[in-house]
Amino acid sequence: MSNPNSESSGKIFDAQVLRRLMVFMKPYRAKFYLLVGMTIVLGFLAPLRPYQIQITVDEYIAAGNYDGLLKMTVIMVVLLVVQSVLQYQHTYLSGWLGQSIIRDIRIKLYRHVLGLRLKFFDETQIGRLITRNISDVETLSDVFTEGLAAMAGDVLQLVFILILMFYTNWKLTLVSLSMLPLLLISTYVFKEKVKSSFNDVRSAVANLNSFVQEHITGMSIVQIFSAEQREYEKFKEINAVHRKENIRSVMYYSIYFPVAEVIGAIGTGLLVWYGGREVLHETVTLGTLIAFIMYIGMFFRPIRTIADRFNTLQLGIVSTDRIMKLLDNDEIIPDEGRYLPEKFAGEVRFDNVCFGYNPEHLILKNISFHVPAGSTTALVGATGAGKSSIINLLNRFYEIQSGDISIDGHNVREYSLDYLRAQIGVVLQDVFLFSGTIEYNITLGNPNISREKVLEAAELVGALPFIERLPNGLDYNVMERGATLSVGQRQLISFVRAMVYDPKIIILDEATSSVDSETEALIQAAIEKVMKGRTSIVIAHRLSTIQNAQQILVLDKGEIKERGTHETLLAAGGLYAQLHEMQYKELA
Template structure:
């Protein structure tokens, strides 16, 4: 579970980095800051005009000036409304523009990360970084630093006018402020801690729900509904407790602010009334001070809340930038394209480990000539799928050399070499969308005719056309509306459509019925004649036809040769053969 702790220190360098994403919108940022100054100047004007009206124009029965000053106040009110609307809209627009660019940057980073990063990072964490955390960064602009600056400037402007009018009356009016400062500090710290707890609780809820919806078959199959529901109740209880604590802080703070405001007004009226009676302060000043105090307390009520919002945005930005700073990606400095690739594969003393110094492949060497079919067999965990992963440069090797057409793998452009390797995996993943979109992966350069031709080669065209909508039939998330065999056949069409120089089948026929396997085998026979094929499979029909069979055991090659040669040796392959294939009646 993702856990975050409240941080005390405000990181200005981090804030500066956030604002680098606002550089393309610097004009909007400058305009929003200018509007903060305008609001600070406009805010004290209306109370002052009312003071002027009471003390001068009403006292002297200057009716025409009263009408004029009223019109001026209406215009001023409309102007303040327009400026405040523009400020609110502009800051939110700025925030949304920044997070739009930032989200694209983060997603681009994520899809280029090394697979080892995904091996050790939960999917929910990456989803939170890309969606929730970046959304929180928007608050830095819409409710954070710019809004805080606007409120502070307005507070300073009002205080300045008040002190200029009567500094003694101002000091008396503000005498309860130390209590407000203490209350604000308590509120800020309390809500900040509660918000962090709420965030952690939400993360736990999301992870629990996502995991259990995905694994609902297991939950129901083992009648674990009651136990899992109890676990959910406990997590949900923590979430409620964190929210209630935050509500408690709000419930105390805002009434306290109202009490302090009422106390300030009472002290101001008590002290001001004596000065009015002694002709030291005018009635207009008293009315203006009432308005000033209300305007002063309005931003003070929410300033602490805005600081918390800003801090949460900073915490979110720290997580996002940590992801952006990750160097866990494949170095793509190759210059060689994949045009004319023949598929000549050489592994020369290749060793690889997912974890440092724990090699899963050790000194692997073999040569697959163009057009040959190489089968790789071995027990689970022997390193078969790892060979496919490093050939595709999903991971970089630590020792040895992999060459395609005598060119070291890192010398190829990453997209070039992957574009020439067609892969059909055992665990087929289909995206939510149509069958056509899943086959083409939304590549607009691939025509419907090309898709249909590839489907016919696999024998999938007639099946697809029987579905409602044909190639436009909607595939639900992970392809749940199709059988596993049908999903593998669609994946096979997808691989063949890109006309690969190298064809990789990772247990591609392990979950299909005999009829479907026959269709795949017929397509393979047509296509591998001029392609290099690497096959990981247990089916005898695939392995026995291979030009060369590599037997892996604990990351090492134990035997190499064709089907007949390895059977004669009566070694590792012979043991695998007798254990795994005897049931098929092939012995």
């Protein structure tokens, strides 16, 4: 599997990646074929204008035929209107097609990301994922609006112009194209330089996104440790690299286009010199010379832009390659279970479970325990002992290396993932709230959860009084990450969030460690009501909160060292007793 943080661009032109991109075109094949047809017609219509002017000058103006002149003028105006209408339709359709396809890609990509294991997010910078979902996908729209269709139109136009030029006068054609090799060489050099520059720009953008996202999210840490100036200097360095790479790409443009303009002007000058001499010798008509001057302008213009369009296509291929690598990521949680029992008791069993975030370094070693339905089991141990890992495995956020995890006698893999997680309510120590109303943060947009159920759960937990004091109550906007609420209030909302789903298993992960004594008293009262009739697994540093648990497991370095009730473990005088004595001294 490729490194998800890689910014490598891959091949210069990857036909396989382009074919995979074309798969997203299938729902819009009819419109795509219509766009191709318009491209062909437009490529043919544009070169007709110089040919018509040649006929008009040589056959009607030179002969003084006013009626013929009027007829040709009408024909040219009609063709110009047709071309303008087609150009409008072509531009709109290519834009519509591009936006429709990137909408589909973005939806598929986001849906894929939602199903990835937490291990993937542990190893991948969030800023780079944002770049994949937004910047890289947006680049793909240019492939359709400025890349494929436009470049195909330019190539067709060049082919039709060459056919007409050789058909009219091959000598003038060779003179007109005398500067073409020089233009092609400069175009190739420009294309390679800009392609390299654009790849560096994309990497700089990804680095900038990652830095800004991480440091805005962790702004409280930056300010607590007075690191503002140091982080500011780091940002200036990253931003300077971003500026440097963009200026480098601008420099290539600023050199290439004047050079191309000069080459085109020299070619036009040679054509006027040679063609004018032929007109004076009466071997070439004036209309032919005028037509060729128009041809050469129309011929060199697409070549000057085709390099830019090619780079747009290359950027699209690079972005597509990165997006496809993300879509190909196999860190998907397998959801093949079909077991959906009508009754779910919540009996939990771990049998010889071994697990490590890195398989070579196990966090849990042969963990075995049984939690009877409706009972309370507490997990105790130092930081890093493996308590939270047990919770993550029960929810199937990660997959175990060996052993068996079952609920009600069935392996957790047998359950549908949605069904399994709907039966497990989790209250974490670090509560995450989305920007939105309190009601949304409780229901997470689930239409099956009524406001009455939310109010009932809030009252049960003891959160209703503080919610009612807020402006607009449940409709109060908590802002991003719940910045406008206290730690205790956010913790209470997370309890309500767990309760409205009416889970059969309740998991409390350090749920009261970050709240004040008054809020803790509220939560403890709610916990007693919530745990009644439910299987409960509690992780706690405060041993006073788990004295009534039917079973306490003491973990150390990924192994269960002791198990029993509060009284039996104290009497044993082991690790639990030492932890209890340490906390008693701290409180004394």
